[in-house]
Amino acid sequence: MGTPDSAREPIKIGNFEIVEEIGQGGMGVIYLARQPALERLVVLKKIRREMLSDPSMLSRFQLEARTAAAVHHQNVVAVHDCFPARGTHFIAQEYVDGIDLRALLAKIDHLNHVMAGLICLEIIRGLEEIHARGIVHRDLKPANVMVGKSGEVKIADFGIAFDGGSKGLTRPGTMVGSVPYMSPEQMLGKRVDNRNDLFSFGVLLYEMVTGATPFHEPEDDSLELLLESMQSEDYPSPRTLKPSVPRWMVRLIRSCLRAKPAQRIPTATHVRQILERRLQTTSPADCRSRILDFLWGRKVMRPVNGTTSRRPARDSPARDGRRRRWALPLLGSTAALVLIVSLQLLGVLFRQESGAAEPDALLPAVVEPSEPASVRFVAYPWAQVRVDDHPVFDTPRAEPVRLTEGRHQLFFDHPTYGRAEYYIELAAGEDRVVRHAFEEAPRP
Numbered sequence: 364m365g366t367p368d369s370a371r372e373p374i375k376i377g378n379f380e381i382v383e384e385i386g387q388g389g390m391g392v393i394y395l396a397r398q399p400a401l402e403r404l405v406v407l408k409k410i411r412r413e414m415l416s417d418p419s420m421l422s423r424f425q426l427e428a429r430t431a432a433a434v435h436h437q438n439v440v441a442v443h444d445c446f447p448a449r450g451t452h453f454i455a456q457e458y459v460d461g462i463d464l465r466a467l468l469a470k471i472d473h474l475n476h477v478m479a480g481l482i483c484l485e486i487i488r489g490l491e492e493i494h495a496r497g498i499v500h501r502d503l504k505p506a507n508v509m510v511g512k513s514g515e516v517k518i519a520d521f522g523i524a525f526d527g528g529s530k531g532l533t534r535p536g537t538m539v540g541s542v543p544y545m546s547p548e549q550m551l552g553k554r555v556d557n558r559n560d561l562f563s564f565g566v567l568l569y570e571m572v573t574g575a576t577p578f579h580e581p582e583d584d585s586l587e588l589l590l591e592s593m594q595s596e597d598y599p600s601p602r603t604l605k606p607s608v609p610r611w612m613v614r615l616i617r618s619c620l621r622a623k624p625a626q627r628i629p630t631a632t633h634v635r636q637i638l639e640r641r642l643q644t645t646s647p648a649d650c651r652s653r654i655l656d657f658l659w660g661r662k663v664m665r666p667v668n669g670t671t672s673r674r675p676a677r678d679s680p681a682r683d684g685r686r687r688r689w690a691l692p693l694l695g696s697t698a699a700l701v702l703i704v705s706l707q708l709l710g711v712l713f714r715q716e717s718g719a720a721e722p723d724a725l726l727p728a729v730v731e732p733s734e735p736a737s738v739r740f741v742a743y744p745w746a747q748v749r750v751d752d753h754p755v756f757d758t759p760r761a762e763p764v765r766l767t768e769g770r771h772q773l774f775f776d777h778p779t780y781g782r783a784e785y786y787i788e789l790a791a792g793e794d795r796v797v798r799h800a801f802e803e804a805p806r807p
Contacts (some may be wrong), residue, residue, distance in 0.1 A: 373397075377448050379407060379455060390414060390424065395458065398443075404458040405443060412451050415551075418549055421452065427456045431521040433496050436803050437647065438489030440509060440519040459519075461664070463510045464567075465505035468774065473574035476608050478644065478657050481650050482508075483568050485516035485636040488647065488781055490564065491631035492803075493518070494557040495779050501555065503563035504544040505570070512664045514655030542586065544577040546594045547622050550586065558624040561631065565619025574605040577620060594622045611641055639782070646784040733791035737763040742799040746775040768793075775799045 373380040379396040382404070383634045386393040389557045389679040391414070394407040413422040430446035435441070444455040464482070468474075474482070486508060493500055500507075500521065511534050542550075546562035549555050577598035578589055592598065601608040601616060614636055618628040628634060658664045740748045742758045750764060766789055773785040780801035787797060 371722065376407060376453060377444075377455075378407060381407070382762050390420065398455075403653075404460075406458050408454040408456065410452050415451065424454070427521045428493060432458070434477070434493055435805070436489055436492040437515070438485050439492060439518055440517045442468055453597065456466065456519075457517075459509040459511045459515070461510050461515075462520075464508040464510055464571075465504050467510055467572065467713055468505060468574070471661060473605065474571045478574050478654070479568060479571035480612065480638055480642050482510070482516055483564070484642065484652075484796065485647070485650050486518060487564065487568070487631050487635045489516075489518040490560055491635055492779065494560070494631050499555055500560050500563075501556055502541055502544075503548065503560050503567065504541045506541075508567070509738060510654070510658070514651035514653070514658065516650075516654065531635055542580050543576050546624070547590060548624060549797055550590050550593070556624070557630065558627045561619050561627055562624075562630075565616050565633065568612070568619070569598075569601055569616050572608050573601050575604065577616075578727050596620065603675065609641075611637075622643055643695065647781065649784075675734060675779070733768050735765040735767055736789040736791065736795060738766055738787075738789070738792040738795045738797060739763045740773075741796060741798045742775050742777075744777075744780075744799075744804050746777050746799065749774045749776070763794075773797065777801055777803075777804075780804050 373382070375381075376396065378400060379398050382395040382397055384392060385406075391410040394409070396405050396407045397403075398405050410421065410424045425445060428442055431440070432442040432445075440459060441452060441457040443457070445455075446453055446455075473479075486503075490500070490503070495662055498521075500518065502520060503518070507518065509515075509517045511517070536646070542785045544563045546555065546559045547561075549559050566578070569575075578592050580589060586744060587593075596648050598620070601613050602610070613780045615628075615634070619634070623625045623800065738750075740746075740758055745758050747755050747757055748760075750766065751771055753764070756764075761774055768789050768791040770786060772787050773787060775783040775785075780803045783799050783801070785797065785799070787795070
């Protein structure tokens with residue numbers, strides 16, 4: 364990878380300027396490029412000219428661009444443009460400053476279950492949106508998951524994705540994908556659905572916590588033994604390789620790696636809900652912050668030529684789970700109680716010394732109940748709202764919610780655009796409007 368010569372005029376491809384070549388694949392060449400109009404870096408994928416003689420290859424290349432461009436989500440690499448230039452065709456897509464998951468695992472062998480869970484939570488959020496668009500990725504593997512220097516995780520490469528709403532380019536009986544991340548039905552060339560990607564997700568999670576894939580590619584290039592192992596669900600338990608892997612994660616992996624699609628965990632939403640509940644982490648921002656801490660703490664990410672620096676992590680209130688949420692209020696209440704009792708005891712002692720007797724001095728004072736706060740919730744485009752342990756309701760809601768003074772935890776949920784978490788501090792009798800707009804939602 365060379366350093367661009369600043370004295371030389373950059374090569375222009377459409378509205379982009381080539382910075383350098385960053386890789387080659389079976390179908391073409393990949394460049395890092397600059398888009399001067401928007402002052403940003405992008406990735407340009409070029410199809411090889413010799414492949415243009417086969418109309419199906421160009422159709423596949425264009426289908427990749429259209430399929431990826433249909434997905435708008437913070438955990439999916441965005442496609443900006445697809446255009447012809449210089450006798451061939453290009454795809455312009457989002458540049459993620461970081462490394463892919465394959466390179467990450469090569470550096471540190473395996474991840475602890477919490478970090479693996481956080482990265483997989485971000486992956487499954489992207490996969491949930493992909494499936495919501497009627498798309499099956501079909502090539503989910505470490506090389507196609509990008510981990511950025513700001514802690515972001517994004518799914519990339521829709522080269523063999525299948526759009527259920529369009530006519531596929533793969534003939535029935537044709538095996539496409541990457542061994543050993545393919546499901547048994549994909550290896551047999553059958554038509555697949557979203558559960559195919561969940562199988563690949565299970566392989567990913569297994570590899571992240573153990574450092575090895577559950578099914579090993581045979582050395583003699585014969586796939587029969589591999590397929591037989593998949594169909595018989597014959598693989599070592601993750602706890603056999605890494606006893607620290609919790610049992611709930613083993614069960615999740617097993618539910619993803621079931622040989623028959625009908626017996627697998629049914630949707631990405633189910634996987635996401637399990638991970639959110641077990642990790643007690645629901646905010647995407649909190650996930651990125653903790654992943655960022657890990658990457659820089661393990662020196663996986665380093666500054667390059669002074670151009671990349673660590674962004675400080677936010678101190679999320681949900682970061683330490685339930686223990687931290689309850690410890691601070693409990694500590695404050697205990698301290699206040701001790702202070703009140705101490706002052707009352709001092710008062711009693713003072714009165715005893717002065718000869719004033721007051722037998723009721725230690726009785727608790729009568730506290731008048733405070734007026735509840737009135738809170739309205741607004742979400743775009745809409746959301747299911749949960750406040751603490753109160754019943755869930757949908758927006759828009761005309762009637763305000765009455766809440767006691769103090770700190771409250773809020774969740775805005777949308778089946779397509781994910782979840783947002785807030786903490787608010789309310790005063791007695793306060794009128795408050797809490798608004799949230801999902802970033803991925805299209806603007807009117």
